[in-house]
Amino acid sequence: MTRTPGPTPSTSPRREPLREPRREPALADTQRAHWQQTYRTTPGMYGEQPSAPARYAAQAFATAAAREVLELGAGHGRDALHFARAGFTVLATDFSPTGLEQLRTAADEQGLTERVRTVVHDVRDPLPLPDASVDAVFAHMLLCMALSTEEVESLIAEVRRVLRPGGIFVYTVRHTGDAHYGDGTGHGDDIREHGGFAVHFFPRELVDRLAEGWHLAAVHPFEEGELPRRLWRITQETPR
Numbered sequence: 202m203t204r205t206p207g208p209t210p211s212t213s214p215r216r217e218p219l220r221e222p223r224r225e226p227a228l229a230d231t232q233r234a235h236w237q238q239t240y241r242t243t244p245g246m247y248g249e250q251p252s253a254p255a256r257y258a259a260q261a262f263a264t265a266a267a268r269e270v271l272e273l274g275a276g277h278g279r280d281a282l283h284f285a286r287a288g289f290t291v292l293a294t295d296f297s298p299t300g301l302e303q304l305r306t307a308a309d310e311q312g313l314t315e316r317v318r319t320v321v322h323d324v325r326d327p328l329p330l331p332d333a334s335v336d337a338v339f340a341h342m343l344l345c346m347a348l349s350t351e352e353v354e355s356l357i358a359e360v361r362r363v364l365r366p367g368g369i370f371v372y373t374v375r376h377t378g379d380a381h382y383g384d385g386t387g388h389g390d391d392i393r394e395h396g397g398f399a400v401h402f403f404p405r406e407l408v409d410r411l412a413e414g415w416h417l418a419a420v421h422p423f424e425e426g427e428l429p430r431r432l433w434r435i436t437q438e439t440p441r
């Protein structure tokens with residue numbers, strides 16, 4: 202057997218096992234773990250009363266003769282339960298199974314089991330519904346989570362896809378006028394992390410851009426909590 206001269210060892214070349222380059226987990230993945238832990242240690246953290254935007258949305262949805270509501274980022278369900286009590290059929294989604302378990306328990310206790318369905322879903326993925334299949338979509342403080350502008354744009358396109366013509370979308374976001382904007386650790390795209398929670402603070406031009414091709418009915422400023430959080434409540438409708 203002839204050997205190739207040179208520095209190469211005579212044994213067949215040893216291959217290093219192929220290794221994936223080490224990647225940091227996406228911020229939204231670490232946030233998911235954080236929300237899971239938060240709902241475990243503080244069950245029902247937002248209380249039992251519906252939020253002010255949910256009270257408003259229930260009226261707007263009823264005026265629009267909506268029957269099915271999709272809620273994104275429903276958490277432990279203070280608002281989903283309000284929609285169900287108001288007579289809507291609700292599909293409540295969140296990427297925290299723990300939050301949704303608390304919602305299901307409360308729905309059972311309140312005799313609302315038939316009206317509330319829950320699905321564990323990450324809004325970075327396509328919505329788990331066919332085209333033009335719901336009347337109304339609600340999302341309180343979900344679009345301003347650890348989602349890049351691109352992910353928010355894809356989500357808006359998905360919301361539009363699943364809404365029926367003339368469907369109504371009510372969402373809220375913290376904005377760049379919030380006391381926490383500019384503090385904490387920056388993650389790009391106006392996303393800042395404070396006390397373990399990452400928030401995408403929306404500039405007004407983003408709200409306007411996300412409404413392109415929709416009818417933008419209202420942008421309403423309001424405050425919530427003790428900080429207080431400064432938010433906008435946006436109502437936009439798909440063309441008929």
Ligand SMILES: C[S@@+](CC[C@H](N)C(=O)[O-])C[C@H]1O[C@@H](n2cnc3c(N)ncnc32)[C@H](O)[C@@H]1O
Pocket residue numbers: 229232236247252273274275276277278279280294295296297300322323324325340341342343346347
């Ligand atoms: C600020 S909390 C609001 C919860 C609820 N809307 C309420 O007001 O009671 C945000 C919620 O969004 C969920 N969330 C954050 N990022 C998400 C994602 N990428 N996909 C789905 N849910 C997400 C969290 O688990 C959490 O329940």
